[in-house]
Amino acid sequence: MRESVMVELKQITKTFGTVLANENVDLVVQKGEIHALLGENGAGKSTLVNMLSGIYSPDSGSIFIRGKQMNFSSPKASIACGIGMVHQHFKLVDRLTAKENIIAGSGGSLFVSGKEIDNKIMKLCEKYDLTVELSKRVQDMSVGEKQMLEIIKVLYRGADILILDEPTAVLTPQEVERLFNIVGRMKKEGCAVIIITHKLGEVMTLCDKVTVLRRGKNVKTLEIRNTNPKVLTELMVGGSVDLEIQRIQTENKHPIYEIKNITVMNSEGVKALDDVSFTMYTSEILGVAAVAGSGQKELCEALFGLLKLKEGELVFKGENISGKTPREIYKKGISMSSVPEDRLGMGLVGSMDIVDNLLLKEYYTQKGLFVNRKSLKAKAKELVERLQVSTPGIHHPVRQLSGGNIQKVLLGREIYLDPDVLITSYPVRGLDIGATYQIYDLLNEQKQKGVAVLFVGEDLDVLLNLSDRIMVLCDGRIMGIVDAKDVTKEEIGMMMAGQTLEMVKNQGGIYGESKSS
Amino acid sequence: MEISLFLSAAVIAGTPLLFATLGGIMNEKVGNLNLGVEGMMLMGAIAGFTVGFQTNNPVLALIGAGVVGAIGAFIYAVLTVSLRANQVVTGLALTIFGTGFSAFLGQNMVGKIISDGMKAKFAPVRIPLLSQIPIIGEPLFNQSPFVYLGYISAILLLLYFTYTSFGLNARMVGENPAAADAAGINVELYKYIHILIGGAFCGLGGAFLSLVYVPAWQEGITAGRGWIAVALVIFAGWNPLKAVIGGILFGGLDILGFRLQGAGLNVNQFFLDMVPYVVTIVVLVAAGVKKNSLNAPPKGLGNAYFREER
Amino acid sequence: MVRVRVVKAKESSRNKKLLIQSIAIIAALVITGAFILAIGHNPINVYASMIEGSFGSTYRLRETIIKAVPLLIAALGIAVAFRMKFWNIGAEGQILMGAFGASFFALKFSEVPRPLLLLIMMAAAAMCGGLWALVPGYLKAKWGTNESIVTLMMNYIALKWIVYLQYGPWKDKSAQGFPKIANFADNAILPKVFGVHMGWIIALVLVVVIHVFINYTKKGYEIVVFGESENTARYAGMDVKKIILLATLLSGGIAGLVGMIQASAVSNTLNMQVAGGAGYTAIIIAWLSGLSAPWMVIVAGLFAVLTQGGSYIQTAYQIPQSAADIIQALILFCVLGSQFFMQYKIVFDFSSVKTGTAKIEMGQGGEARGN
Secondary structure (H helix, E strand, O other), rough: OOHHHHEEEEEEEEEOOOOEEEEEEEEEEEEEEEEEEEOOOOOOOOHHHHHOOOOOOOOEEEEEEEEEEEEOOHHHHHHOOOOEOOOOOOOOOOEEEEHHHHHHOOOOEEEOOOOOHHHHHHHHHHHOOOOOOOEEEEEOHHHHHHHHHHHHHHHHOOOOOEEEEOOOOOOOHHHHHHHHHHHHHHHOOEEEEEEOOOOOHHHHHOOOOOEEEEEOOOEEEEHHOOOEEEEHHHHHHHOOOOOOOOOOOOOOOOEEEEEEEEEOOOOOOOEEEEEEEEEEEEOOOEEEEEOOOOOOHHHHHHHHHOOOOOEEEEEEEOOEEEOOOOOHHOOOOOOOOEEEEHHHHHOOOOOOOOHHHHOOOOHHHOOOEEEEHHHHHHHHHHHHHHHOOOOOOOOOOOHHOHHEEEEEEHHHHHHHHHOEEEEEOOOOOOOOOOHHHHHHHHHHHHHHHHOOOEEEEOOHHHHHHOOOEEEEEEEEEEEEEEHHHOHHHHEEEEEEHHOOOHHHHOOOOHHHHHHHH | OOHHHHHHHHHHHHHHHHHHHHHHHHHOOOOOOOHHHHHHHHHHHHHHHHHHHHHHOOOHHHHHHHHHHHHHHHHHHHHHHHHOOOHHHHHHHHHHHHHHHHHHHHHOOEEEEEEOHHHHHOOOEEEOOOHHOOOHHHHHEEEOHHHHEEEEEEHHHHHHHEEHHHHHHHHHHHHHHHHHHHHHHHHHHHHHHHHHHHHHHHHHHHHHHHHHHHHHHOOOOOHHHHHHHHHHHHHOOOOHHHHHHHHHHHHHHHHHHHHHOOOOOOOOOOHHHHHHHHHHHHHHHHHHHOOHHHOOOOOOOOOOOOOOOO | OOEEEEEEEEOOHHHHHHHHHHHHHHHHHHHHHHHHHHOOOHHHHHHHHHHHHOOOOOHHHHHHOOOOOHHHHHHHHHHHHHOOOOOOOOOHHHHHHHHHHHHHHHOOOOOHHHHHHHHHHHHHHHHHHHHHHHHHHHHHHHHHOOOHHHHHHHHHHHHHHHHHHHOOOOOOOHHHOOOOOOOHHHHHHEEOOOOOHHHHHHHHHHHHHHHHHHHEEEEHHHHHHHOOOOHHHOOOOOOHHHHHHHHHHHHHHHHHHHHHHHHHHOEEEEEOOOOOOHHHHHHHHHOOOOOOOHHHHHHHHHHHHHHHHHHHHHHOOOHHHHHHHHHHHHHHHHHHHHHHHHEEEEEEEEEOOOOOOOOOOOOOOOOOOOO
């Protein structure tokens, strides 16, 4: 049994500034085992594996790899030990080719050309059923391809301890299946695999063991066959929770915002949205499902007036507002709110306090040359109270708040504007369960008030439960708009991968067969 | 051969720019914008001159220039790489330092001239065959060995960045230090080495001025060439070979006024002096107008990297 | 075995920041002292002489103030651009062009009554300096051109322009062939208040104006937001191009005023030394003050002492002016380096265990725990 233990962490503690990320965490992973690290956002999963991969150093505690105590001072030392990590945010260089990304830093020969390298990579691909185009630049790759490349990169360095950090967050259900297949092969080859996730379904189907973390401490390690999702959830959040997302029935649905055949270019001059048409209704949540980079970001920006339309029209309550800037739209008396994906880089100013961030959407409506902060102080206090933002005070820079609190400030500000249309992009990304459900409640509350809500999400289960209708995008085109009640996760996944609604409905059975095989 | 003579002079005037541009490329390839080029050139210029003046040994003079240029770069590297200071301000401070350093050490050297024996050692050497290429042969290949050192450095750097694994690693550091770190590349070490070598190149560029081009000591001998080199890095698209062309082009602009007057054309000297600066601006604007992702600056340029950043 | 690691520090308190900065200044003094010692002088005496040279008499104090005025005003101008993360290194050229604009009226319209002429000169200086900065601003707004190099190139162009005027069309015919521009008439010279030209009043007024502008006006708020994140500015509906143009115009305009003050009150004419490096030193002052206007008063004062004291020790100890450059740079290096200790801390790990050789304890190693 001893020789088969690949990784053992003992009493690991790590702090960032005042934040305690890990406290006395233990973990044991064996050869040929797929081990899940389960926990909410902020539970300390990434921090823990980053110490295995040499990115962070633990404040205290010890790491044993194959029985030897290690003290990684850099990723290099960790790689040399056979540890390979596939990061949640890919560590790839856009401008380099796949091959260059694979071999950079791997040492070996002085020159980068040579057939042996190609052959070695191809052999690996065969062994693990991977595919890669060696001369393709990363910037031209899809998310799935990039992930595949990351895995090859790690295997090329001879890793037999693999860490996958949230590998499925950005994949379609079909890509997820392929990934699981690859991980299965790794297990057969005798690798130890650690998968970080917060998706229970994946843990149950793929893994052998699971370690649950909560608030930086380990709660329990369990054999998968001896547990079930309900138990795991309770361990994760610490107590039983009601995880039902309610779809509230509303009356009074009428069209408010019509998007007619819009085409939009992204910053590189490539078509990001191609002939997109749909209508938003009041008192409705319209979900948007798409693989990352399919045009959802540009869609949000175009609807909000931030991007120029190459073609098409935006019609709000019968009035054409195409080509108008956000400021001009506001002057027309239309209230549109937006919660962008990049909260601190776009929605808020990180170094400013809550008051100054509220000012962002109000200063231009104030009279005179000067800004008036007095009236906003009361508002800031109210926001902090109503949304239970935990902050040392309203004059604290928002950057220093936790992710959930930052999001509450942003969403709170946008809701205070009393919008007709609310555009939200990944509003719960990175938030813990409590904050997540609070955000869902806020969105439902807006819907009840009659607001037309656009919800770009990544968790298909949430999209299916929260939205009234779901619009699926692929490569900047609409694959279909479906009623959330009459569609399955798999069907949405196929549409995300580029099949139209009709195709999916016609060959639904084929997919079912491939799944059972 | 009027053209040939002009080209030859342009190559000479362009050589300090070439070295400094190569120095800038070394810095920027690993993601460091170094505005201290002018300062490092001045440090190298005085060091090269002093050593050359005292020893009459050209090799020692070049080594002295390179080492002192690298010392200037070392200050910059400690501050921006290890201590993660603002690169723009640190570069400016380095230029102030280099200016003071060269003026201070050179106060007793002002007006001193390099000995004839030393000059002879830097005299042009004709390369057989290559120098017989029509028009460009003579200007390019009948030059001081110091000029050839510039060509060779440019070619070696191109080969290094394109074909070696170290060069690939360096590019990765400049593009995405976090990715390089995760791939097991020692980011800080790569930055240090490249910044130091870059500083040595800048020092050599300065030494070319004080040892070959002028060849005497005068305060502020670089006269803003370091800044033009910073722009030339962009002009060359971070490609060492294109830096040769850029160097010659701007060298030509530098001597244009003098030559035109020599040819009896009545053009205003002061306006001609402005030309290199105006052209630099035009080049920068043109580089901004036609954006090309393969010709863009390293993505990590100007940012400090800290592994445990959250 | 000892391992050294760098970790992000907790948010530094105000006291800690002050402490670190004081240590940086002391370190700078020590390093500089070593340098002075190396060139054969007693650093304590030299420092004392610098203070003596800056404050020792009314005359010296006035000289120090005169040196501080251009540094302070130029730093205020630069800070406006830096707030927006527009790296304006072109204050030197903007000062020169401002001086040019002011001189045009001083030389051609010297019969205009004094207050009016001075006002016209100020307006012209601000205009010329502002337009000189507007060019890189426009290029940045339109094509994203790198502003630090463009502003710098424009310094050289401005300098060549002034040299051209000095040697060419504006050359004083009565100077017997000496290439200089005629001195201004008395009408074009700033009056003195308390023995120092009234530039110091302009400087203090500008400190208040800029402080209020950045912190309490809508336009100032827009500049700061834009500086933090261009995307946020766009998202908030700001016209980012207009912000760049306004801020560069303002930044250059303020620098242009320096040119008017220096030409009118200090050199009484236009020449190529009118900026005298103030545009570069001011970058450092703006940055060291954390772009805060009130702090700039203090830092500009320190640098004036350094310059004035520097020129005093030049005569007293034969220490060349270039040594002052070196000292400035050393101080700057120390302060730049000290910033690190506000954001990070260094941890030394003392552990007796050597990598890879420790005995392994494996109690429940193989079994999954807790079930």
